[in-house]
Amino acid sequence: MIILVVIIIFGILISVHELGHFLTARIFGVGIHEFSIGFGPKLLSKISSKSGTRYTLRLIPVGGYVSMLDEDGLSGNQPSNAGNTPAGKSYASLHVAKRMLIIVAGGIFNLITGVIFFAIFVFIIRNSLGSTVIYDFTDDAVSSYVLKQNDKILEVNGKKVGISSDAVFRIAWEAVKTPSVEVTGENGEKIVLENVCVVDLTVLRDGEVLLLEDVPFSSGESDGFSMAEADFIVYRDATDVKNIFKHIFYQTKLSVDQVWAALGGIFTGRVGFESVSGPIGVTNAINQTANTAGYRFVIYFAALIAVNVGIFNLLPIPALDGGKLVFLIIEAIRGKPVNPEIEARIHSVGMLLLLFLAVIVAIQDTLGIFR
Numbered sequence: 001m002i003i004l005v006v007i008i009i010f011g012i013l014i015s016v017h018e019l020g021h022f023l024t025a026r027i028f029g030v031g032i033h034e035f036s037i038g039f040g041p042k043l044l045s046k047i048s049s050k051s052g053t054r055y056t057l058r059l060i061p062v063g064g065y066v067s068m069l070d071e072d073g074l075s076g077n078q079p080s081n082a083g084n085t086p087a088g089k090s091y092a093s094l095h096v097a098k099r100m101l102i103i104v105a106g107g108i109f110n111l112i113t114g115v116i117f118f119a120i121f122v123f124i125i126r127n128s129l130g131s132t133v134i135y136d137f138t139d140d141a142v143s144s145y146v147l148k149q150n151d152k153i154l155e156v157n158g159k160k161v162g163i164s165s166d167a168v169f170r171i172a173w174e175a176v177k178t179p180s181v182e183v184t185g186e187n188g189e190k191i192v193l194e195n196v197c198v199v200d201l202t203v204l205r206d207g208e209v210l211l212l213e214d215v216p217f218s219s220g221e222s223d224g225f226s227m228a229e230a231d232f233i234v235y236r237d238a239t240d241v242k243n244i245f246k247h248i249f250y251q252t253k254l255s256v257d258q259v260w261a262a263l264g265g266i267f268t269g270r271v272g273f274e275s276v277s278g279p280i281g282v283t284n285a286i287n288q289t290a291n292t293a294g295y296r297f298v299i300y301f302a303a304l305i306a307v308n309v310g311i312f313n314l315l316p317i318p319a320l321d322g323g324k325l326v327f328l329i330i331e332a333i334r335g336k337p338v339n340p341e342i343e344a345r346i347h348s349v350g351m352l353l354l355l356f357l358a359v360i361v362a363i364q365d366t367l368g369i370f371r
Contacts, residue, residue, distance in 0.1 A: 002287040007061055009302045011037070013110060013309050014064045020109030021066040024102045031069035031088025039063050052086035068102075072340055096332045103321050103328065110310030117303030118251045122244055124296045129237040129247050130164025141231035142193055145183035146215045148205065155202035163237070163250040168230045171217060173261055175199035175228030181216050195219055197228035255307040276361055318350025 015037055022035050032051065038058035045056045058064075070090035091099065122129070132153040137144040153161060156170035175197035185191050198214040217228035237243045265271030314322040324347070331337045 003283060005298060006283045009298075009305060011061050012302075013113065013306055014038070014061065016109050016113045016306075017106040017309065017313070018064040018066050020105035020107070021102055024105035025066065025068055025091070028094055028098050028102065029089045030091050030094065030102070031086035033067040033069060033086055035066055037061070037064045051088070072344060096328055100325060100328050100332075103324050104314060107310040107314040107321055110306050110313070114255065114303045114306035114310060115248065115252050117299055117306055118255075119248045121296070121299045121303060122247045122251060124299065126239050126244060127236075129239065129243060130234045131237040132161055132164060132167050133235045134232045135235045136233045138231045138233070140218070142183075142196060142216045142218055143231050145185070145191065145193075146212050147201070147203070147232065150205075152204040153201055154204055154209065157200050158202075161250075163247055163254075164234045166250050166254050167234075169254060169258065171199055171201075171230050172227040175217055177219050178214075181214055183216060199228065251303070252307070255304050256311065258304075259308055259311045276364075317354070319347045319354055320350070323347065323350055 018035065018037065022032060025032060032053040034054040034056055036054075036056040036058055038061045040059040043057045043059055045054060047054045068091040069086055069088060070092045072092075091102070094102075134147060134149055134151045134153070136149060137147075153167045155161065156167060157174040159170055159174070161167040161170055176199070177195070177197050180192050180194045181196060181198055183191050183193060193216050196216040197219045198216055201212045201215045203210055203212060218231060220227055220229040237247070262271055266276070313320050314325070316322045316326045327338050327343050337343075
């Protein structure tokens, strides 16, 4: 069952991504050879008698493509509506700004889909939305030496937070591990806490905004790196239109922040490569989440995946949309395109590297299932 759910999720995201390219190209009058969902052997295929575009559903639901008229810039303008030759303009004949919009449209459509999924998720859990106002602390809490009940967390290390999950992530990510920190006990005695994480918090307390420095939190470990563990419980947010839109905004923003934090962490060594997952790892994670937290969190995972796919595709990596965008930016600066054959070779190398990475991640995910 869960495999079918994952296939449906990826199918939706792939379709939406390619639809972004397709619709934007259509707006600019570009002819489309083929609109394909999936790779490999054809399952269904139909040619539009009006546009000459072939619409194809293929066997392997892990990708797709929109093949545009003269997309590689090597073939020149082609005759309209001759057999399967599509009606419309050549992609290469468009102004570079329009080609940029076509390229980024897929990723933007994925990000919009992520917002929609988050909106659905927030609506489903609307009666349990977490605020940033502290209700109580866990039994082994150490932050209670500095924080107090009814404190409203406004900022974590100077970064504004608006909902509980945002605050929890910021505390986990921003806190720095320290050998020891001195705090004051209930009776004014000095207490030394060892091997904890500390972070600066800005809170609203009794109507006054306070900057609390070196707030301690217990140190935990996730995916091979140390992080602080939030040890407080928050009040539930009011269920009104304003708060629902606030949570949709912050959930989306949080997912984007998490992607950039993870990417930065991988390059700096803070996040291990074992934290990278492909379709197999995602399927396993969704299965575990569905079994423990319920299927409503599958919607949450779908939103996270949509945002991840959108951002990943816009990274400046050859073969991805972001890599193609780089060449278009170079063309805009130079006033002429990069040699199409050279660009094609670079994208081919990028595709091979991405396929190699996909294989490594798939092996890692498969081994992780049996650990």
